[in-house]
Amino acid sequence: MSVKNIMRIKNAIEKVMNAVFFVCGMIAIASVVLITIYMLLSGLPAIVEIGPINFLFGTVWKSTAKEPSFGILPFILTSLWGTAGAALIGVPIGLLTAVFLSKVAPKKLAVPVSAAVELLAGIPSVVYGLVGMLVLVPAVAQAFDLANGASLFSAILVLSIMILPSIISVSVTALNAVPPEYEEASLALGATKSETYFKVSVPAARSGIAAGVVLGIGRAIGEAMAVMMVAGNVATMPELFKSVTFLTTAVAKEMSYASGLQRQALFSIALVLFIFIMIINGVLNFVLKGGNKNEK
Numbered sequence: 001m002s003v004k005n006i007m008r009i010k011n012a013i014e015k016v017m018n019a020v021f022f023v024c025g026m027i028a029i030a031s032v033v034l035i036t037i038y039m040l041l042s043g044l045p046a047i048v049e050i051g052p053i054n055f056l057f058g059t060v061w062k063s064t065a066k067e068p069s070f071g072i073l074p075f076i077l078t079s080l081w082g083t084a085g086a087a088l089i090g091v092p093i094g095l096l097t098a099v100f101l102s103k104v105a106p107k108k109l110a111v112p113v114s115a116a117v118e119l120l121a122g123i124p125s126v127v128y129g130l131v132g133m134l135v136l137v138p139a140v141a142q143a144f145d146l147a148n149g150a151s152l153f154s155a156i157l158v159l160s161i162m163i164l165p166s167i168i169s170v171s172v173t174a175l176n177a178v179p180p181e182y183e184e185a186s187l188a189l190g191a192t193k194s195e196t197y198f199k200v201s202v203p204a205a206r207s208g209i210a211a212g213v214v215l216g217i218g219r220a221i222g223e224a225m226a227v228m229m230v231a232g233n234v235a236t237m238p239e240l241f242k243s244v245t246f247l248t249t250a251v252a253k254e255m256s257y258a259s260g261l262q263r264q265a266l267f268s269i270a271l272v273l274f275i276f277i278m279i280i281n282g283v284l285n286f287v288l289k290g291g292n293k294n295e296k
Helices: 003-050 052-058 073-104 106-121 125-143 152-162 164-176 180-188 193-206 206-222 225-230 246-252 260-295
Strands: none
Touching: 003 052, 003 152, 003 260, 052 073, 052 260, 073 106, 073 152, 073 164, 073 193, 073 206, 073 246, 073 260, 106 164, 125 152, 125 225, 152 164, 152 206, 152 225, 164 206, 180 193, 193 206, 225 246, 246 260
């Protein structure tokens, strides 16, 4: 086979692969667009009928009452505090674990710890919820002298554990990709290893670490099953040691028997959750990754 024929075959394969990549990209974009359109068409009617102010800022949810009320402010605030609490606990632990695995731990220790992190990522949500319900909830009730340990605090603890695999795995990959010359130069200038890790390696891997944080917080926002089993599912304004309902669990626990305006209102909650996730991810990407663009 001549060189020209080989080059023609390679060019043809290249064009085919480019077309495949283009189609896959378009499918991904189309999926997001279709989901967005569907959520808008399904969620807006109930918001219009109930009234945006009453729906978003109402504090009472009684969807099955004779005179129903559809206020979702308790669900919104619960999701906000739950996500913030999980991030406050999970992000520092995840980042420190990633630094340990990437820079400090000997290989004999790093390998089993990494395997444990991967195992955490593979555990189904219902298992987290079951362990939380049987172990964590009674422990919280006993530790804080509560009648019922199913609370916002228990949900935060479960979510903080669930987001660790995403943060750790992506952060370790980002830290391992930092050129060793950066650290060698820092050490040569007299910096300690700890200073080098946190003032050179972590900032250099900032974009990758940010991606891990976004993935972790995205899982915390969208989690339903585990939270449903440990939060208590009471539609009240959030308090740390009181039973609460998240946006996700509000939809999951009622959708099976909902009808009419109640069903439409649940779709509206899903729309609010969808917008909520988009805003959170956008803000996190801007705050955590924006610094790199400015530095360039």
